[in-house]
Amino acid sequence: MLYHQPVYKEDGRMDVDSSIKKAYEAILSGDFEQAILHFDEAIALEPTNGAAYYKCSITCARSGKWQKALALAEQAVSLSPEHMEYQFHLENVKAKALVIEAESILSNSPARTEDALELLHEASRLDPLNIEALLMLGAAYATLNRYDEAAACARDAVRLEPEHSAARRLFADMNRRSRTLRAKSGRTKRRRNR
Numbered sequence: 001m002l003y004h005q006p007v008y009k010e011d012g013r014m015d016v017d018s019s020i021k022k023a024y025e026a027i028l029s030g031d032f033e034q035a036i037l038h039f040d041e042a043i044a045l046e047p048t049n050g051a052a053y054y055k056c057s058i059t060c061a062r063s064g065k066w067q068k069a070l071a072l073a074e075q076a077v078s079l080s081p082e083h084m085e086y087q088f089h090l091e092n093v094k095a096k097a098l099v100i101e102a103e104s105i106l107s108n109s110p111a112r113t114e115d116a117l118e119l120l121h122e123a124s125r126l127d128p129l130n131i132e133a134l135l136m137l138g139a140a141y142a143t144l145n146r147y148d149e150a151a152a153c154a155r156d157a158v159r160l161e162p163e164h165s166a167a168r169r170l171f172a173d174m175n176r177r178s179r180t181l182r183a184k185s186g187r188t189k190r191r192r193n194r
Contacts, residue, residue, distance in 0.1 A: 023059070035059050070097050095126040117137065132158040138151070142174060151175050
């Protein structure tokens with residue numbers, strides 16, 4: 001990995017704008033690690049620059065570095081609360097972190113499904129367009145035999161992305177199971193009434 005020498009201004013100080021420019025150049029060449037280093041450099045040069053934290057957070061999120069992305073997004077909002085795009089990004093990163101935590105909970109044995117549901121609902125509240133949260137919610141409800149709720153989550157996922165094959169399969173499967181359960185329930189009630 002090449003390390004670019006910092007650029008200095010005429011007065012001998014390093015230049016934040018040059019660091020950010022080099023970060024964007026690294027992004028364009030597909031080197032997110034180098035971009036993060038340049039954004040970190042810009043942050044070190046100007047620790048009150050909310051935009052540098054925000055830009056670095058976006059790059060970290062694209063690289064799957066969710067904990068660092070979250071810390072940087074929180075700092076960007078703290079420094080520049082008037083920037084609504086920073087708040088929006090923070091909510092998206094928080095939602096992704098909650099989805100990751102819920103996935104971890106669901107993969108443990110025994111799964112604490114109710115805890116995961118709580119996290120996934122919060123993730124969906126923070127980022128209503130997070131299809132991953134909706135699909136995990138649907139799957140979690142399905143494990144609890146709560147097929148109507150699972151179908152509703154899957155339906156919302158299909159509305160967001162109509163061609164998403166996993167969402168379509170989950171929706172069809174949960175609808176089928178829900179109808180089967182209602183039909184069985186109806187037959188049981190009719191037998192009791194006889």
